Each structure stands twice: as C-alpha cells, then as structure tokens.
Amino acid sequence: MGVLIDFLLLTAKVVGYIIQSLVRWIKRPAEKRVTNEICLITGTASSKGLGRRFALELAQKGATLVLWDIDTDGNEKTAVQVRELGAKAYAYTCDVSQREDVYNTAERVRREAGDVTVLINNAGVVAGKPILQCSDELLERTMKTNCYAHFWTVKAFLPKMMELDHGHIVTIAGSLGLFATACVTDYCASKFAVVGFHEALSHQLKANRINGVKTTLVCPCLVDTGMFTGCRIRQELDGLLSPLKPDDCVKTAMKGILNNQPIICIPRVMYFAVVSKHLLPWDVQVLVHKFLGIDKCMHPFIRQREAKRHLVATGR
Numbered sequence: 001m002g003v004l005i006d007f008l009l010l011t012a013k014v015v016g017y018i019i020q021s022l023v024r025w026i027k028r029p030a031e032k033r034v035t036n037e038i039c040l041i042t043g044t045a046s047s048k049g050l051g052r053r054f055a056l057e058l059a060q061k062g063a064t065l066v067l068w069d070i071d072t073d074g075n076e077k078t079a080v081q082v083r084e085l086g087a088k089a090y091a092y093t094c095d096v097s098q099r100e101d102v103y104n105t106a107e108r109v110r111r112e113a114g115d116v117t118v119l120i121n122n123a124g125v126v127a128g129k130p131i132l133q134c135s136d137e138l139l140e141r142t143m144k145t146n147c148y149a150h151f152w153t154v155k156a157f158l159p160k161m162m163e164l165d166h167g168h169i170v171t172i173a174g175s176l177g178l179f180a181t182a183c184v185t186d187y188c189a190s191k192f193a194v195v196g197f198h199e200a201l202s203h204q205l206k207a208n209r210i211n212g213v214k215t216t217l218v219c220p221c222l223v224d225t226g227m228f229t230g231c232r233i234r235q236e237l238d239g240l241l242s243p244l245k246p247d248d249c250v251k252t253a254m255k256g257i258l259n260n261q262p263i264i265c266i267p268r269v270m271y272f273a274v275v276s277k278h279l280l281p282w283d284v285q286v287l288v289h290k291f292l293g294i295d296k297c298m299h300p301f302i303r304q305r306e307a308k309r310h311l312v313a314t315g316r
C-alpha cells in the first residue's frame with residue numbers, strides 16, 4: 001500500500017515538473033543575480049577561450065571574479081579586462097591538475113577574496129594525438145586537468161557552499177562527454193568521467209537535501225576557440241558542424257546557468273545526438289558516423305597539431 005501511495009505521489013510530481021519545464025521553456029524566469037557572488041573560473045587566460053568570456057559576462061553582471069590559469073600573463077590580461085568593466089578581479093597562477101597547487105591556491109583565495117559561491121570548472125586540454133602515439137604523461141595530463149581537477153576544486157569549495165546552503169557548481173564538459181568520436185580517446189575518457197562525476201555529485205546534493213547548491217553541466221559542440229581547429233565532418237555536410245562563436249556559446253551557457261538549468265547542450269540538436277546514441281544499435285551508429293564523416297572528423301585537427309608541434313620542435 002505504501003509503495004502505491006509513493007508511486008501516485010511520484011506520478012503527480014513528475015507531471016508537475018513536466019508542466020513546470022514547459023512553462024519555463026515558453027516563459028523564461030528572471031535570471032538570478034550575481035552581484036554578491038564570488039565566482040571562480042578555471043582556465044581564464046586564453047584570449048579566444050571560453051573562460052575569459054565567462055569572466056567578462058559575469059563581470060558585466062557585477063560579480064567578483066577569481067581567475068585561475070597556468071598562463072600568468074594571459075590571466076593578468078583577463079583580470080585587467082574584468083576590472084575595466086568595473087568588477088573586482090583576483091588572478092592566481094594555478095595548475096589545476098596538481099592537487100596541492102589547487103588546495104594551496106584555494107586557501108589563498110579564501111583569505112584574500114572570500115568564500116567562493118560560484119565555481120566554474122572550465123580549464124581543459126586535449127592530447128591531439130591518437131592513443132598509441134601518446135606518452136603516458138600526456139594521457140595522465142588530460143585526465144588530471146579535465147577530470148581530477150574537478151575533484152580537488154569541489155573538495156576545496158563545496159563544504160562552505162553546503163554550510164551556507166548557497167552556491168553553484170558548473171562543469172564545462174562538452175558534447176564529447178556525452179558521445180565519442182575516434183582519435184580523441186584521452187579527451188572523451190576525461191569528459192565522460194567528468195560528466196559521471198557531475199551527475200553523481202548533483203544526485204548526492206539532492207539526496208542530502210542541499211537544495212541551495214545548484215549544479216549545471218554545460219556541453220557545447222565544436223567552438224571556435226582554437227582548441228579543436230581543423231575538426232570537420234564530410235565536406236558536403238559541413239554546415240551541420242559549423243563551429244559555434246565563443247561569445248554565442250558563452251551567452252547561451254550563461255542564460256542556462258543563471259536559470260539554474262541542470263544541463264545545457266549547445267546547439268539544442270545535440271540532445272537528439274545523445275538520445276539517438278542510446279537508441280540505435282552499435283553497428284548503425286558506426287554507419288551513421290561513417291556517412292556523416294564523424295569517424296574521420298579529427299584527422300585534419302590532428303594533422304594541424306602535428307604541423308604545429310613540428311614548427312615548435314624545429315624552432316621555426
């Protein structure tokens with residue numbers, strides 16, 4: 001009898017949530033304010049990268065920014081741009097793949113900037129070589145930067161958010177965290193892992209009734225930041241995978257984050273790619289990848305990376 005009542009309650013709640021989502025989809029609720037938030041973003045140095053753009057968007061909305069990157073000069077430039085918008089910025093040189101560096105820098109942030117209430121784990125790398133050509137160190141670097149770093153930052157900042165029952169953890173994963181393609185095994189492994197981490201953490205917060213700490217998983221497709229330059233599908237179908245403009249990608253992601261959306265796939269068609277991956281038999285997926293040219297989409301990217309490495313090695 002108990003289980004029947006629970007089931008009826010569950011059904012009523014599910015219908016309620018579906019109606020709520022439909023209403024939210026049609027009439028977007030007001031975005032939450034970030035004026036009193038201290039927002040930490042990792043990977044903020046790159047001039048064309050998503051991290052710097054997230055920082056500038058949040059600065060425009062009046063947040064205080066804490067910026068982490070291994071590239072000190074680029075990160076300082078981001079801090080200057082944030083301050084030009086009238087917001088406070090604290091820039092730290094931190095290698096997020098190194099546990100001790102994360103914990104020590106987190107301690108400095110608490111002393112100098114205050115308690116972080118929005119954490120955007122954005123820093124990411126890709127080996128840019130097929131697995132058999134990757135050194136063990138290169139593979140480990142991808143896992144540490146794209147996945148382990150999220151463990152360390154969450155361990156450093158989530159306890160305070162839980163105590164306040166207020167905060168937001170944002171994971172910048174990518175569509176390659178939801179479906180895989182050939183030649184980026186290290187990247188897909190790290191992104192699938194971090195999607196699992198993010199989902200488990202989100203469930204854990206709900207199970208413990210920590211309702212004030214929100215989570216958002218951001219999964220953009222290809223973005224024109226330079227990270228995946230060259231990646232393309234079959235020429236005749238080029239339009240299907242035109243790179244997103246970094247600004248558009250970040251603006252869409254920001255809207256979802258400030259609406260406390262749990263997952264954001266950009267563009268929306270990627271939701272279908274994810275669903276169809278789970279519905280189609282494996283052999284059919286292989287055929288579809290071959291037809292669309294997804295099986296070879298990383299070849300030009302890898303060739304460009306090789307050419308770049310050659311130029312660096314020969315000092316040209």
Ligand SMILES: NC(=O)c1ccc[n+]([C@@H]2O[C@H](COP(=O)([O-])OP(=O)(O)OC[C@H]3O[C@@H](n4cnc5c(N)ncnc54)[C@H](OP(=O)(O)O)[C@@H]3O)[C@@H](O)[C@H]2O)c1
Pocket residue numbers: 042043044045046048049050051068069070071094095096097098122123124125145172173174175219220221222223224225226227228
């Ligand atoms: N671009 C895309 O097509 C795309 C699509 C979906 C998802 N994403 C994800 O979005 C995020 C941002 O990517 P992006 O395209 O903006 O790349 P990006 O321009 O290369 O920016 C990444 C930033 O992270 C920094 N970084 C790398 N390793 C780090 C470390 N160990 N500690 C601290 N900082 C580190 C990089 O510094 P250096 O430049 O000095 O290495 C760079 O400033 C990544 O997680 C990426 O996987 C990208």
Ligand SMILES: CC1=C(/C=C/C(C)=C/C=C/C(C)=C/CO)C(C)(C)CCC1
Pocket residue numbers: 173174175176179181220221222223228231233240241273292294297
């Ligand atoms: C699966 C799939 C497609 C290919 C997507 C690819 C190849 C995405 C690459 C994303 C990258 C490089 C992300 C970096 O994190 C397209 C859009 C052709 C059609 C719909 C199904």
